[in-house]
Amino acid sequence: xxxxSVRARAVLALLPLLAAACTDDTPTLTGDPFFPxxxxxxxxxxxxxxxxxxxxxxxxxGYESGRTFNSLVVANQYQGVLNAHVLQNYxxxxxxxxxxxxxxxxxxxYSIRSARLVVAVDSLASFxxxxxxxxxxxxxxxxxxxxxxxxxxxxxxxxxxxWTEPGxxxxxxxxxxxxxxxxxxxxxxxxxxxxxxxxxxxSAGGVLLATAQAGTRLQIxxxxxxxxxxxxxxxxxxxxxxxxxxxxxxxxxxxDPALAAGxxSAGGVLAARTLFGLDLDQPLPGCAPPTTCAAVRLKDVxxxxxxxxxxxxxxxxxxxxxxxxxxxLWTITxxxxxxxxxxxxxxxxxxxxxxxxxxxxxxxxxxTLVEVPLTLQAQDAVTRDTxxxxxxxxxxxxxxxTTSGRTFGVARFDAQPRLRFVYTLHTRPELP
Amino acid sequence: xIRVVVRGAAAAAALLAFAGPAxxxxxxxxxxxxxxxxxxxxxxxxxxxxxxxxxxxxPSFINPASAAGIPAAAFVVAVQPDHFSASxxxxxxxxxxxxxxxxxxxxxxxxxRLAVQVGYGSYLDQHWQAQQxxxxxxxxxxxxxxxxxxxxxxxxxxxxxxxxxLTERLSLGVSADVLTxxxxxxxxxxxxxxxxxxxxxxxxxxxxxxxxxxxxQPGTAFSASAALHGGGRIRAHSESDSTSLETxxxxxPVRADVGASGRLNERTVLAASASWTGWxxxxxxxxxxxxxxxxxxxxxxxxxxxxxxxxxxxPLRLGARYAQLPFRWxxxxxxxxTERAISAGLGxxxxxxxxxLDAAAERGWRGGSAAGIDEPYWRLSFSLQVLGx
Numbered sequence: 001x002x003x004x005s006v007r008a009r010a011v012l013a014l015l016p017l018l019a020a021a022c023t024d025d026t027p028t029l030t031g032d033p034f035f036p037x038x039x040x041x042x043x044x045x046x047x048x049x050x051x052x053x054x055x056x057x058x059x060x061x062g063y064e065s066g067r068t069f070n071s072l073v074v075a076n077q078y079q080g081v082l083n084a085h086v087l088q089n090y091x092x093x094x095x096x097x098x099x100x101x102x103x104x105x106x107x108x109x110y111s112i113r114s115a116r117l118v119v120a121v122d123s124l125a126s127f128x129x130x131x132x133x134x135x136x137x138x139x140x141x142x143x144x145x146x147x148x149x150x151x152x153x154x155x156x157x158x159x160x161x162x163w164t165e166p167g168x169x170x171x172x173x174x175x176x177x178x179x180x181x182x183x184x185x186x187x188x189x190x191x192x193x194x195x196x197x198x199x200x201x202x203s204a205g206g207v208l209l210a211t212a213q214a215g216t217r218l219q220i221x222x223x224x225x226x227x228x229x230x231x232x233x234x235x236x237x238x239x240x241x242x243x244x245x246x247x248x249x250x251x252x253x254x255x256d257p258a259l260a261a262g263x264x265s266a267g268g269v270l271a272a273r274t275l276f277g278l279d280l281d282q283p284l285p286g287c288a289p290p291t292t293c294a295a296v297r298l299k300d301v302x303x304x305x306x307x308x309x310x311x312x313x314x315x316x317x318x319x320x321x322x323x324x325x326x327x328x329l330w331t332i333t334x335x336x337x338x339x340x341x342x343x344x345x346x347x348x349x350x351x352x353x354x355x356x357x358x359x360x361x362x363x364x365x366x367x368t369l370v371e372v373p374l375t376l377q378a379q380d381a382v383t384r385d386t387x388x389x390x391x392x393x394x395x396x397x398x399x400x401x402t403t404s405g406r407t408f409g410v411a412r413f414d415a416q417p418r419l420r421f422v423y424t425l426h427t428r429p430e431l432p
Numbered sequence: 433x434i435r436v437v438v439r440g441a442a443a444a445a446a447l448l449a450f451a452g453p454a455x456x457x458x459x460x461x462x463x464x465x466x467x468x469x470x471x472x473x474x475x476x477x478x479x480x481x482x483x484x485x486x487x488x489x490x491p492s493f494i495n496p497a498s499a500a501g502i503p504a505a506a507f508v509v510a511v512q513p514d515h516f517s518a519s520x521x522x523x524x525x526x527x528x529x530x531x532x533x534x535x536x537x538x539x540x541x542x543x544x545r546l547a548v549q550v551g552y553g554s555y556l557d558q559h560w561q562a563q564q565x566x567x568x569x570x571x572x573x574x575x576x577x578x579x580x581x582x583x584x585x586x587x588x589x590x591x592x593x594x595x596x597x598l599t600e601r602l603s604l605g606v607s608a609d610v611l612t613x614x615x616x617x618x619x620x621x622x623x624x625x626x627x628x629x630x631x632x633x634x635x636x637x638x639x640x641x642x643x644x645x646x647x648x649q650p651g652t653a654f655s656a657s658a659a660l661h662g663g664g665r666i667r668a669h670s671e672s673d674s675t676s677l678e679t680x681x682x683x684x685p686v687r688a689d690v691g692a693s694g695r696l697n698e699r700t701v702l703a704a705s706a707s708w709t710g711w712x713x714x715x716x717x718x719x720x721x722x723x724x725x726x727x728x729x730x731x732x733x734x735x736x737x738x739x740x741x742x743x744x745x746x747p748l749r750l751g752a753r754y755a756q757l758p759f760r761w762x763x764x765x766x767x768x769x770t771e772r773a774i775s776a777g778l779g780x781x782x783x784x785x786x787x788x789l790d791a792a793a794e795r796g797w798r799g800g801s802a803a804g805i806d807e808p809y810w811r812l813s814f815s816l817q818v819l820g821x
Contacts, residue, residue: 026561026582027456027518027528034462034562037720039581041621041629045570302621302629375627422570424629427619429581431635431668431680432465432721 039429043304043422048282050416055277057390059259060339064271064406067146071122071221072251073269073408074134075318077214078127082318084217084253085167086209087139087148088246090225092199098231098240109232113239115196116226117189117207121179124323125219125408128181133212136189140164140171143206150254167252168208176212196227201247217322219408223249257316257410264310264417266363267325267395268410274393275335280306280378281387284423298382301423306378308393310370311414312363321409326360326397327372335390346398347377347391360397363411370413371420456528456559458798458807459518460769464718464759465666465682466586466615468709468727470494471535471553473510473815478777478792479733480751483705484645485691487655489595491539491817493553494689495659496593496605497645499539502547505820510535516798516809520761524805530559535815539595547595549607556587558615568623578622585615587637587666595645603647605659611639611666611684632672639666641684653695662686662710683713699738706730711758722760725768729755733775749777749792757798767802777813788817 075084096110143153154161163169177189225244265272283295331344361372381387397405461467471493476482484495491508492498512534517527537551561582567574593607618632645659670678691705711724718724733751755771773796780789792813799805
């Protein structure tokens with residue numbers, strides 16, 4: 001038998017266990033009549049015109065270039081103005097090294113049975129022309145891949161060598177192939193085998209890709225030169241497939257997208273951005289119209305959504321985004337630096353960073369209104385009592401400066417966006 | 433003395449540590465000033481909810497004279513698991529469960545005649561919540577909203593008292609209660625695709641009231657007791673983010689309790705009590721939430737000590753209770769709710785009667801068809817009384 005003091009202590013220990021074993025479950029009444037007076041939330045919406053909150057700071061581009069774009073673009077008088085050519089170099093080896101029957105062989109006299117340029121097309125980012133013929137030309141003039149432009153084959157330091165033919169001096173046509181939108185995402189261009197055999201990185205040119213039809217714009221994800229080789233020292237019927245990746249690859253285009261005065265721009269091949277100041281210190285109606293009452297301040301409400309409402313305008317000719325373009329707002333702390341104002345952090349849900357593009361505010365071609373949220377930034381500004389903010393509107397998903405979510409086309413918006421507040425008044429339940 | 437304080441404090445601390453937020457004991461917690469809770473131990477619950485009237489000296493929150501003559505320091509703590517389900521017109525269909533601690537009370541004999549008591553007891557429960565799904569129209573069209581209102585808290589009594597054994601037959605007691613507590617009212621609105629809105633208000637309650645009690649024991653077979661509490665006001669102060677919003681004063685209702693017990697034979701005690709609380713003094717103040725009425729209750733119970741187990745006497749108890757509740761469930765055209773219950777209980781002593789564990793189970797019915805709500809419930813009570821000898 002346990003001493004009585006031990007048993008008493010055991011009882012003490014049992015009581016909390018008993019309490020812990022039971023769970024609380026607060027009963028829930030359903031229905032408006034059960035809410036106390038003043039206990040039902042009221043949500044209101046206010047849309048403020050630009051003149052009331054916005055201070056334009058500038059529209060800039062050139063933060064990126066065609067060389068840092070994540071795809072290649074080929075265009076022929078697209079929308080009457082845009083031309084773009086892809087310039088590439090392939091290094092077809094002088095000597096073929098292969099293994100057969102466990103023996104490694106070297107062959108400098110191999111022959112090419114077939115040569116094809118296999119082109120992966122980003123069909124969503126390409127114009128839906130009825131037919132687009134991709135042409136591969138031999139470049140007839142040497143160029144500097146690091147500095148080449150539409151008019152200059154070399155634009156390095158004191159050396160400025162113009163193309164004989166702007167956009168790349170074309171030599172012989174190596175091959176061509178038609179492509180119809182929605183039929184395939186691959187174009188296979190048969191090439192002249194003798195020309196392919198002669199491809200070297202130090203050769204006079206390389207390959208120029210163009211489209212034959214005016215009014216076409218094609219976006220290319222990747223290319224590879226696929227060769228079917230027959231060794232001279234191999235066993236009978238030996239065929240080897242060799243995939244040659246381009247040594248250098250890029251595209252040149254003309255003209256640059258124009259920055260129109262009185263518009264907001266974001267995204268595009270040159271990574272346009274718009275800088276502006278935003279005054280969040282707006283008086284909010286304390287009740288829904290037609291009732292009139294005193295205005296309330298931002299700190300006196302719960303912000304359900306704060307967003308910029310952007311009205312899309314036509315993009316610069318040739319540079320319409322053919323696919324959804326992510327719009328993001330970034331804080332800037334030194335707006336006086338203008339185009340060099342460094343970006344701060346993403347205004348919005350920080351958990352968005354790294355998420356799928358569909359999670360961002362997307363401008364989709366054909367949209368008549370785009371809403372870019374800045375709710376969390378506004379909530380933070382209210383907490384810090386710093387309601388004058390400066391932002392940069394970018395047309396790409398974070399992290400900024402990467403190729404993530406960039407489009408060739410640029411989004412352009414009316415310079416008079418609106419600011420939308422959806423807010424809920426604090427409830428004041430009455431005492432019984 | 434020190435030992436009982438240590439044991440009592442240990443029990444209280446252990447219980448409070450596991451207590452957590454309590455749910456409601458009734459949907460009626462949403463009405464008036466809340467659902468009235470009585471700070472009773474499990475023995476009283478087993479006797480139907482007996483508020484006063486037992487012959488022997490026991491710690492009591494209701495009657496400060498009850499502790500007079502207690503032979504040693506005592507500490508009593510009660511825990512009360514509860515479950516109810518409620519239904520009624522207008523889509524009322526809810527259930528809830530909770531564990532509450534209605535009583536923490538210590539009694540310390542200063543002399544053979546004088547005892548001091550201090551304790552913490554429940555008074556009004558304001559745990560409840562309401563929700564509603566609706567839609568609002570924004571510039572983008574209609575969006576669904578889900579509103580939730582949560583009231584969490586209530587009012588408790590911090591009591592100090594003196595019990596004095598005037599003669600062998602007559603004991604007197606006085607007490608002073610500080611009303612304390614708060615209810616946090618929070619509102620949440622979830623809007624489809626938008627940030628959730630949350631705001632809250634804290635209602636703090638304060639006040640004082642006094643009490644007197646008497647116990648009369650003309651002989652060994654009979655005892656009668658009475659107690660009266662009241663006076664003062666209950667002040668409610670509402671604030672949000674340190675901003676004062678509203679202050680309201682309520683009359684603190686007078687409560688009268690009478691009870692008696694008689695020994696039918698050596699092993700059987702019959703006890704009964706009645707109480708009346710003048711809640712109608714708050715009728716005008718609570719007019720906006722349905723008003724208030726005076727609430728009376730009667731209880732009766734019997735305790736049998738002839739049963740033993742493992743050579744220990746196990747007291748068995750049966751009881752019944754009828755009570756009026758002070759606050760309406762619905763509008764002014766509906767009846768006030770009532771509460772009926774039957775109960776059973778037992779006790780078990782430990783450590784040479786240094787500790788007594790009592791348990792009670794109560795099956796009750798609240799509301800009534802005319803009141804617009806039916807709320808059957810189960811309420812268990814456990815209490816531990818530790819004596820410092």
